[in-house]
Structure formats: structure tokens, C-alpha cells
Amino acid sequence: MDRSKISAGHHYLAPSVAAPSSELLFGRLGAYWQTLGVTDPAQVQALTEQVLRRAAELPDTPLLDPLARALLVCGDLLDEWLARALELPRPSRQLAAARAALLSGVAPGWPKALFAPPGEAMDGLLDTLREAIAEPTPTPVVGAMPTQRIKSFTLLGLVRVLWRKLFGG
Amino acid sequence: MANSVQTPAPIGHALRQAGFFTLVLFSTLIALGLLVSVFHTDGLSPIELLLLLLYAILFSWICISFWSALMGFFILLFGRDRWAISRQPGTPPDPNAPPPRTAILMPIYNEDSQRVFAGLRATYQSLVDTGQSDGFDFFILSDTRDPDVWVEEELRWQDMVRAVDGKGRVFYRNRPENTSRKTGNLEDFCTRWGGHYRYMIVLDADSIMKGSTLVEMVRLMEHHPGVALIQTPPVPVNRESLFARILQFAGGIYGRMFTAGLNYWQLGESNYWGHNAIIRIQPFLDHCGLPKLPGREPFGGEILSHDFVEAALLRRAGWEVWLAYDLDGSYEEIPPTLIDYAKRDRRWCQGNMQHLRLAMSRGLNGISRLHFIMGVMSYAASPLWLLFLIATGVAAYLQTQQELVYFFGQNWMPVWPVSFAVEMTTVLLVTLTMLFLPKLLALILLLKDEKLLRAYGGLAGATWSVLLETVFSVLTAPVLMLFQTKFVLAILMRRAVGWPPQQRGDHMTSFKEAAFAHGGHTLIGVVTGVLSYWYVPAFFWWFTPVLAGLTLSIPVSMLSSSITLGRQARELGLFLTPEETDPPAVLRYLAENLEDDEPVLPVLQDKPHSRFIQALTDPYVNALHLSLLPEREPPGKRRRHYLEGLIHHLEEEGPDSMSAAQKRDLIADPESLQRLHALFWSRPPADAGALP
Numbered sequence: 001m002d003r004s005k006i007s008a009g010h011h012y013l014a015p016s017v018a019a020p021s022s023e024l025l026f027g028r029l030g031a032y033w034q035t036l037g038v039t040d041p042a043q044v045q046a047l048t049e050q051v052l053r054r055a056a057e058l059p060d061t062p063l064l065d066p067l068a069r070a071l072l073v074c075g076d077l078l079d080e081w082l083a084r085a086l087e088l089p090r091p092s093r094q095l096a097a098a099r100a101a102l103l104s105g106v107a108p109g110w111p112k113a114l115f116a117p118p119g120e121a122m123d124g125l126l127d128t129l130r131e132a133i134a135e136p137t138p139t140p141v142v143g144a145m146p147t148q149r150i151k152s153f154t155l156l157g158l159v160r161v162l163w164r165k166l167f168g169g
Numbered sequence: 170m171a172n173s174v175q176t177p178a179p180i181g182h183a184l185r186q187a188g189f190f191t192l193v194l195f196s197t198l199i200a201l202g203l204l205v206s207v208f209h210t211d212g213l214s215p216i217e218l219l220l221l222l223l224y225a226i227l228f229s230w231i232c233i234s235f236w237s238a239l240m241g242f243f244i245l246l247f248g249r250d251r252w253a254i255s256r257q258p259g260t261p262p263d264p265n266a267p268p269p270r271t272a273i274l275m276p277i278y279n280e281d282s283q284r285v286f287a288g289l290r291a292t293y294q295s296l297v298d299t300g301q302s303d304g305f306d307f308f309i310l311s312d313t314r315d316p317d318v319w320v321e322e323e324l325r326w327q328d329m330v331r332a333v334d335g336k337g338r339v340f341y342r343n344r345p346e347n348t349s350r351k352t353g354n355l356e357d358f359c360t361r362w363g364g365h366y367r368y369m370i371v372l373d374a375d376s377i378m379k380g381s382t383l384v385e386m387v388r389l390m391e392h393h394p395g396v397a398l399i400q401t402p403p404v405p406v407n408r409e410s411l412f413a414r415i416l417q418f419a420g421g422i423y424g425r426m427f428t429a430g431l432n433y434w435q436l437g438e439s440n441y442w443g444h445n446a447i448i449r450i451q452p453f454l455d456h457c458g459l460p461k462l463p464g465r466e467p468f469g470g471e472i473l474s475h476d477f478v479e480a481a482l483l484r485r486a487g488w489e490v491w492l493a494y495d496l497d498g499s500y501e502e503i504p505p506t507l508i509d510y511a512k513r514d515r516r517w518c519q520g521n522m523q524h525l526r527l528a529m530s531r532g533l534n535g536i537s538r539l540h541f542i543m544g545v546m547s548y549a550a551s552p553l554w555l556l557f558l559i560a561t562g563v564a565a566y567l568q569t570q571q572e573l574v575y576f577f578g579q580n581w582m583p584v585w586p587v588s589f590a591v592e593m594t595t596v597l598l599v600t601l602t603m604l605f606l607p608k609l610l611a612l613i614l615l616l617k618d619e620k621l622l623r624a625y626g627g628l629a630g631a632t633w634s635v636l637l638e639t640v641f642s643v644l645t646a647p648v649l650m651l652f653q654t655k656f657v658l659a660i661l662m663r664r665a666v667g668w669p670p671q672q673r674g675d676h677m678t679s680f681k682e683a684a685f686a687h688g689g690h691t692l693i694g695v696v697t698g699v700l701s702y703w704y705v706p707a708f709f710w711w712f713t714p715v716l717a718g719l720t721l722s723i724p725v726s727m728l729s730s731s732i733t734l735g736r737q738a739r740e741l742g743l744f745l746t747p748e749e750t751d752p753p754a755v756l757r758y759l760a761e762n763l764e765d766d767e768p769v770l771p772v773l774q775d776k777p778h779s780r781f782i783q784a785l786t787d788p789y790v791n792a793l794h795l796s797l798l799p800e801r802e803p804p805g806k807r808r809r810h811y812l813e814g815l816i817h818h819l820e821e822e823g824p825d826s827m828s829a830a831q832k833r834d835l836i837a838d839p840e841s842l843q844r845l846h847a848l849f850w851s852r853p854p855a856d857a858g859a860l861p
Contacts, residue, residue: 012823014852032850036788063813064844067851072843096796103789104327105771134327136797137340138306141364145356145458148482151531152463 016065025052028067032074036103038111046115051077078102081114085126094133101132181252182436186536189240189434193232196603200228203596216564223557230546231603238423238607241430241494245614250429252436254399254491255385259392269367271305271387271447276354277322278312278347280374285309286325287762288377293333295755296380305383306366307339312347312354316832319343320780320790323797324773331769345799345837351443352459352475363450373444376403379498379755386447389493397453397488398480400439400446401499402428406748406756410505410675411738412729415641417503418634418744422625423611428494437489438536443476445499449488453479456486462526467519467660474520477544478527481537498753505675506730507645508686511652518548518656525549551653558715562701565708608635624747634744644725647718651690678730680723687722694719781832782824785845798839812841820848 017024029048038044054077055070064072082098083090102110106128113122151157204224208217244250273292277285289307296302309326313319326341333339344357355371363369368390370383382401389399405413405420432439441448457479462469472478480490504510521544527533528541612635615622625631698716701709709716718725728734738744748756768774772790777783784794804812815835818827835841 011821012854013820013848014854016852028851032788063816064847065851068844068847071847071850075843075846093796093798093800096792100789100792100796103792105789131336134330134793134796135337135340136326137342138337138362138365140361143360143364143454145360145454147458147460148456150460150462150478150527152526152529157531 017067018065020065020067025067025070029070029074032071036074036078037105037108038114040111043111043115047074047077075099082129085113085122086129097133097135098129100134101129104132106132185252185436186434189236192236193229196232196236197225197229200596200599201225203599207596214564216560216567220557220560220564223553223560227550227553227557228600228603230550231600233543234427235603235607237430237434238426238610239430240433241426241428242607242610242614244429244433245426246617250433250495253432253495254389254393254396254437254493255495257393259389260394262391268304269387269391270365271368271370271383272358272362272366272450273305273307273370273372273383274310274355274358275308275372275374275376276310276312276351277374278351279315279318280313282318282321282325283766284763285322285374286329287766288375288759289372290329290333290762291755291758292372292376292378292380292383293329293335293339294380294758295378296383297333298754299380299384301384302380304387305338307335308358308362309339309341310354310358311341311343312350313343314347314833315829316781316784316836317779319833320784320794320836323793324770324780324790325768327793328768328770328773341797342799343797345801349459349471350473352472356458359450359454363454366450368447369450369453370447371444373501375502376445377406377500377755377759378445379753382496382498385496386493390447390449393489393491395489396437396491397449397483398441398446398490399496400442400490400492401496402492402494403442403445403499403501404497404746404748405503406500406746407502407759408505408675409732409735409739410677410730411732411735411744412507412510413503413505413675414735414738414744415638415729416510417746417748418625419638419642420503421746421748422615422631422635423607425494426607426611426614428492432492432494435492435536437491438484438534439480439490439492440540441476441480441490443474445501452483452486452488456482456488462523465663467663468523468526472520472527473523474517474544477524477537477540481527481533481540484534484537485532498755500748500756506678507648507726508678508682508730511649511686514548514649514653515656518653519660521545521548522657522660548653548657551650552657554650555654558712562697562705562708562712565705569705569707605639608639611635621747624745624750626742626745626750630742630745637743641725641729643714644718644721645729647694647715648687648690648722648726651693651719675732676730677732678727680727683723683726687726690719690722694722779824781836784836784842786849788846791842791846794836795839795842798837798842803840804838812838816841816845816848819845820852823854 026045026048029051030044033044033047038047051070051073055066055073058069058073061069078099079090079095082088082102083095086098088095088098101107107125110125110129113125116122201221201224204221208214208221213221249256275285275289286309289309293302293307296305309322311319311322313322322343323341326339330336330339340362344354347353349356358369368387370378370386372378378401386399386401390396402424404424405417408414408417459472459475459478461471464470483490504513524541524544528538528545612631615625615631616628622628622631626634694716697712698709698720701712701716739749752760772783772787775783780790783790785791812834815827815831818831819835824832835845
């Protein structure tokens with residue numbers, strides 16, 4: 001690419017904010033939750049507060065700004081709930097698939113379940129989720145495919161064969 | 170192995186092969202005899218000897234094709250081949266044995282995902298129509314490297330699963346490394362999931378198969394436990410350019426005769442064409458692990474055209490390989506233009522030339538060796554024809570330089586030169602008959618079946634189509650000859666080819682592209698024409714079909730790529746095929762799937778600028794992609810540094826500054842994928858439209 005066109009101060013992603021205002025945090029996290037399917041403002045507020053509390057407890061990571069860290073916590077929160085509700089190991093491919101199923105729109109009422117008191121029946125939702133979890137491949141059945149030998153024809157080989165036929169050994 | 174191999178082929182099989190090769194041998198000898206009688210009068214000059222040698226090779230090659238077509242003609246004329254696999258009752262399967270499970274495999278590599286899934290879904294729908302789809306699972310075996318195509322495939326797969334309720338029946342995986350290309354792709358399937366299935370049906374990215382054909386293939390395998398592979402003849406369909414429609418017509422009308430003929434003499438020693446075939450998995454696992462050939466490419470290294478080799482290895486192990494010439498409902502798509510056709514040849518050529526070495530390998534069956542040689546000859550014939558034409562031109566020129574001597578020694582009576590016009594004309598006519606008679610025979614066969622005749626456009630339409638197709642093939646043959654000669658020479662000079670994906674969709678050839686590809690051909694045509702007209706005028710007129718093909722190659726290539734001309738020809742009733750006049754349900758499904766592309770997944774309804782960016786920004790796409798990544802050990806320190814470098818690169822310079830491989834590396838790593846998702850949401854790019 002033509003690097004001369006890139007000014008030193010202009011980056012593709014917006015500059016990182018070391019100490020984001022709570023307005024910025026709530027605004028961005030709120031937008032994220034809404035994209036995930038949480039539309040009730042009260043739920044958005046509660047989830048955002050929970051995420052921020054957790055994010056504050058995490059150690060600083062030089063590669064991620066506070067907002068990015070908080071966004072990762074959003075995913076953690078979802079995974080935690082999914083792992084518990086669906087009894088899935090964490091981390092695992094199935095859990096990631098469950099998150100994809102949740103976000104695919106098959107179970108639009110899921111945010112309500114997130115706030116449901118423990119023990120409240122949500123079998124319908126979980127069944128829908130289980131049904132929507134992608135199964136990319138069957139369980140492996142390991143088999144062997146031994147490499148075959150293909151012996152090229154050579155003059156020397158022909159002489160050897162003739163020798164064996166004529167003189168044995 | 171050979172635990173389930175049947176008894177040796179009956180004596181009739183051997184007699185058929187003996188009869189066939191006797192015909193090939195005798196016709197070659199007769200033609201050679203005629204040529205020798207012309208040359209022999211004053212001894213053989215070196216150039217005449219060369220001509221004889223080349224003619225012997227090329228004529229025997231034509232003979233195999235001609236006699237196969239003739240045998241096919243008689244089989245189709247009388248309506249049956251009692252030794253065809255479909256006609257043999259075989260052994261009924263054990264009723265107590267579990268029903269067979271079959272995996273339908275579609276290996277793909279950077280293909281058009283929409284077309285791939287539309288085709289696969291059409292095959293699935295057709296299979297469901299049979300009511301016997303329970304025994305089949307579908308696998309999309311992706312070797313795709315392009316990150317945008319990769320993500321698109323994942324979404325299309327998930328969409329298909331939702332649309333057809335195919336959870337646990339339609340599978341998808343993308344290999345982290347595409348080691349050994351298609352061979353490695355299939356080997357990966359066989360060693361990981363092959364144990365679940367008794368058979369696999371291998372498709373190509375553009376293959377479409379009728380459900381009833383799939384069911385019949387499995388039934389045939391169940392009844393013939395000594396058969397490891399059944400190949401169906403794929404009929405070319407669905408293209409609209411004039412070039413492709415002509416080839417589709419030729420493939421349909423002549424193809425069925427040739428495949429019937431091939432089956433006549435090959436029987437259980439047939440070949441594998443790489444797709445649209447059913448394979449018994451266990452013997453494939455046991456005997457088809459391909460080695461790397463010693464030495465460097467192009468003759469050494471990985472085996473490129475694996476199909477012939479796999480068939481030969483199965484035969485070596487005692488298994489039968491059949492061509493089910495009479496199984497219809499097997500389709501493929503062909504390159505839409507002459508240049509794309511040549512590009513495909515370029516890729517196939519190297520694989521086939523590698524077979525030259527394999528033909529001489531120890532322990533293979535005679536017919537397997539012949540398959541290898543036939544594969545080599547389908548490309549090596551071109552340089553040999555070119556050499557033959559050059560040698561003929563030189564011989565003709567030398568003859569013009571000789572002064573005729575009428576009086577020898579003390580003889581006062583003149584000795585008149587002997588004319589061999591009759592013999593030469595006979596040689597020429599025999600050669601032309603062998604090349605063109607099959608076309609006439611194919612036309613005659615249509616008269617037998619009124620429905621089929623109508624499907625090919627009626628007698629007038631089919632006759633005109635055959636005539637025009639013949640003219641077109643005469644015009645394009647010299648161009649393909651030069652293309653293939655160039656490819657063979659490049660390979661002999663050890664200039665290896667990559668394995669680029671095909672450009673499969675219809676598209677016009679521009680003047681620039683045509684001039685670039687055919688400029689040299691035109692020049693050769695003009696220069697050779699002028700030279701031959703000047704120095705050997707008699708030869709010039711014989712040479713005009715070749716010269717016309719070369720000189721007109723640019724306009725022919727451009728015009729034949731035209732979709733408008735292809736459609737107009739169709740309206741005129743030219744080059745019609747049964748699949749065009751009365752498309753089977755599976756092809757109608759494909760057309761519907763492509764036309765009404767209404768995905769179930771809302772995210773697929775958007776057409777974002779980049780699926781790669783969508784995988785970083787859209788929480789659903791991000792999560793789906795993450796869930797499809799293989800579970801691997803976390804990357805080492807060096808790899809981690811590399812990935813962090815890529816993340817910074819993306820943060821600073823954006824995706825357009827990155828290569829496809831770099832982007833793929835980023836989204837192939839779960840940690841980078843999640844981190845970038847968070848980064849894109851915390852620091853959205855100036856182009857905020859990137860976020861959902």
C-alpha cells in the first residue's frame with residue numbers, strides 16, 4: 001500500500017481512551033447490549049453496572065483499554081450464564097456455539113431469563129437454544145490411512161528382477 | 170485385503186478387451202501400411218520416419234476414441250449392455266446388516282459460496298424427494314483461505330442447516346492448513362469421520378446430483394461388495410455463454426456414446442474422474458493413502474491428479490472400479506469461455522503429465538497404466554500434432570524442391586513419376602472419418618428416441634447444431650493445440666503451476682483479455698499462412714482449417730464467450746440439451762435457490778463490504794466463527810507476538826492494508842478474534858458503518 005497516504009496521527013480505529021467517562025462507558029456498553037438483543041433500558045442499565053463492577057476488579061491489561069475490557073466482560077457474563085443453564089464446559093466450542101445460537105435471534109426473550117430468579121423454569125428457552133446450537137461435525141472416529149508405496153520403474157530394478165528370475169536369490 | 174473381492178472377471182470380459190485392442194491395433198496398422206506404401210518408393214527419409222512414428226502414436230490415440238464411440242453406438246442402438254454394473258443382479262445385501270450410511274462430500278476452495286450452497290441444497294432437496302434421505306449426511310469440506318469467503322461459507326452453512334432443518338445432517342469444517350490440497354482434504358475427512366460411514370459420494374464445487382441417482386449408487390454398491398468405486402458420467406449443464414452451450418451440447422449428445430463405449434471395454438477396470446462418484450470408504454482408507462513422489466515438481470512432489478491414482482491403487486488391491494454409463498442425474502458445470510477452459514487445462518495438465526511416471530510404476534494393472542497413458546495423451550497429443558503438422562509442412566516443402574527426372578541412364582523411354590494421390594487421400598479420409606463419424610453416429614442414435622430427439626431440438630435443430638459444433642471444434646482445436654503445447658513445454662521445463670480457484674460464473678471475454686491470450690496464436694496463424702502460401706501453395710489449402718482457427722482466434726474467443734449469442738442460439742433451437750428443454754427437478758431447485766436467495770439468517774441478508782470485518786464487529790457472526798474454530802493449543806510466544814503485530818497493524822492501517830493470509834491468521838486465532846471484537850466496539854473506526 002501507499003504508506004505516504006497515512007498520516008502519523010491518523011489510525012484506522014479511533015484512539016484509545018485511557019480513562020473513559022462513565023457517559024462513554026454506559027453509552028457504548030448500552031449500545032452493545034442492545035445489539036445483543038437486550039432492549040429493556042432497565043435491564044441494559046443493570047447489566048452494564050454489573051459488567052463495570054466486574055471489569056473494575058480485573059487487573060490492567062496493557063493491550064486493552066478499560067472499555068474494551070468491559071466489552072469482553074459482557075461476553076463472559078453471557079458465557080457464564082449459558083454454561084450454567086446448559087451445563088456446558090467453560091471454555092469450550094459448545095459454549096461458543098451456544099452463544100452464537102443465543103445471538104442468532106432464535107430465542108428473542110432470552111434477556112428475561114438472565115434476570116429470572118434461580119430455579120425458575122426456563123425449559124422452553126433452553127430447549128430452543130439447545131436445538132439451535134450448531135453441530136459443525138460429528139464426533140471423530142479416528143481411522144488410519146496408511147501411505148501406499150508406488151515403486152517407480154527403473155532400469156536397475158528391471159535388471160534385478162531379471163537376475164532373480166534367471167539365477168534365483 | 171481383497172476379502173470381498175469377487176471372482177476374476179469372466180472370460181467374456183477378457184474377450185471384449187482383446188477384441189477392442191485388436192481393432193485398435195489393426196486399424197492403426199492398416200493406416201500405417203497405406204502411409205508406408207507412399208513413403209516407401211525411394212526409401213524412408215528421416216522426416217518420413219518421424220512422420221510415420223508420430224502418425225502411429227496419434228492414429229492409435231484416435232482409434233481408441235473412435236472404437237469406443239462405435240461400441241457405445243451399438244450399445245445404445247440396441248439399448249443394453251448386459252455386463253453393465255446396473256444390469257448385474259449382484260448379491261443382495263444381508264438383511265440383518267445395519268443399513269449403510271453415506272457421506273456426501275463437497276470439497277471447496279475459495280468458491281462462490283452462494284452457488285456452492287445453492288447446488289448442495291438442490292441435491293439435498295432432490296434427495297429428500299426420494300423419501301430415502303435418512304441414510305445420507307452432507308459435508309462441506311472447506312479448504313478456503315480467503316477470510317471473506319470463509320466467513321460467508323460459515324453463514325451459508327448455518328443458513329442451510331436452519332432452512333432444511335439439517336442439524337446433525339449437514340456439516341461444515343474449514344481446515345487450518347490445506348496440506349496436500351484436495352487429497353489431504355478428503356484424507357482428513359476419511360481419517361476423522363470416515364468410520365461413521367460405509368460410502369462417500371464425492372462432489373465437486375459445481376456438482377449437482379439427483380437424489381434418485383444417489384440412492385441408486387448406494388444400492389449398486391450394496392449389491393456388489395467387490396466394487397470399491399462407481400463413477401457416474403457428469404453431464405455439463407447450466408452455462409449460458411455460446412462456448413459453454415456448444416460444449417454442453419457436445420458433452421450431452423456425444424458423451425453418452427463415448428461413456429457407453431468406455432464401459433464396454435473397461436468394465437470393472439474403469440477409472441475415477443475425481444467427483445460425482447461413490448467410493449467404499451474402508452478400501453479407500455486401506456489403499457488410497459497417496460505418497461509424495463520422489464523428486465521435484467512437476468513430476469515429483471504431491472500427486473496432483475489424485476483420482477486416476479486412487480483408481481489404480483484400488484485396482485492394484487483387487488477391487489473393482491466401474492463407470493455407470495447409464496446412470497443419469499449427474500451434472501457439473503464447465504468453464505464459460507475458451508480462455509477459462511484453457512486455464513483449467515493448465516491446472517489439469519501438470520497432474521496428467523505426472524502420470525507419465527506413474528504409468529511405469531511397478532505392480533499396477535495393465536488397464537490402469539492405459540488410463541494413465543490416456544491421461545497423458547489428452548495433453549501430449551497436442552505437441553505431437555503440432556510436430557506432425559510442422560513435419561508435414563517441411564516434407565511438402567522439400568518435395569517442391571525436387572526436380573522430376575524422367576530419363577534414367579540409357580533408357581530412351583521416360584519413366585513417369587508414380588502418383589500416390591489415392592493412398593494419401595485414403596489416409597486422410599480414414600483419419601477424418603475416425604474423427605467425425607462419431608458425430609454422425611450420435612445424430613443417428615437420436616432418431617431412435619423421439620423424445621430425446623425433441624429434447625435436442627428436433628432433427629433439423631440437432632443436425633444444424635452438430636454441423637456448427639463441428640465447425641466450432643475445427644476452429645478451436647488448433648488454438649487448444651497451441652495452448653496445450655505451451656502448457657506441456659512449460660511443465661517439461663519444470664515450471665510448476667499453482668492450484669488457483671476456477672472462475673466458474675458466466676462472463677464475457679474482453680478484447681484486451683482475448684488479445685493477450687490469443688495474440689500469439691493470431692500471429693502464428695498469419696505468418697504460417699503467408700509462408701505456406703508462398704513456399705508450398707498446395708499445402709496451404711490443406712492447412713486452411715488450422716490457419717483459420719489460429720487467425721480468427723481473437724474474435725472466436727470473444728464471440729463464443731457471449732451470453733447474448735448463447736441465448737440467441739437457444740432461441741433458434743441450436744445446441745439444445747435435454748437439461749435445457751426439460752430441466753430435471755434438481756436443476757430447477759438450483760435455479761430457484763439462486764434466484765430466490767432469501768436466507769433464513771438475517772445477517773446473510775445484509776451484503777456488507779467485508780465478511781471479515783463483519784466477523785470482528787457483529788456479535789453473532791463473531792460468536793459463530795469462534796464456535797467453528799478447531800480446538801488447538803494456545804499459540805506459542807513467537808506466534809503470539811506475530812498476532813499482536815497484526816492486531817496493531819489492523820488498528821493503525823485498517824483491513825485494506827492487510828493480505829488475505831494476515832486477515833485469515835487473525836480470525837483463525839480465538840483470542841485475537843475476541844480481542845478485536847472488543848476493540849472494534851470500544852474504538853469504532855471512523856467509518857462507523859462497519860458496526861452493525
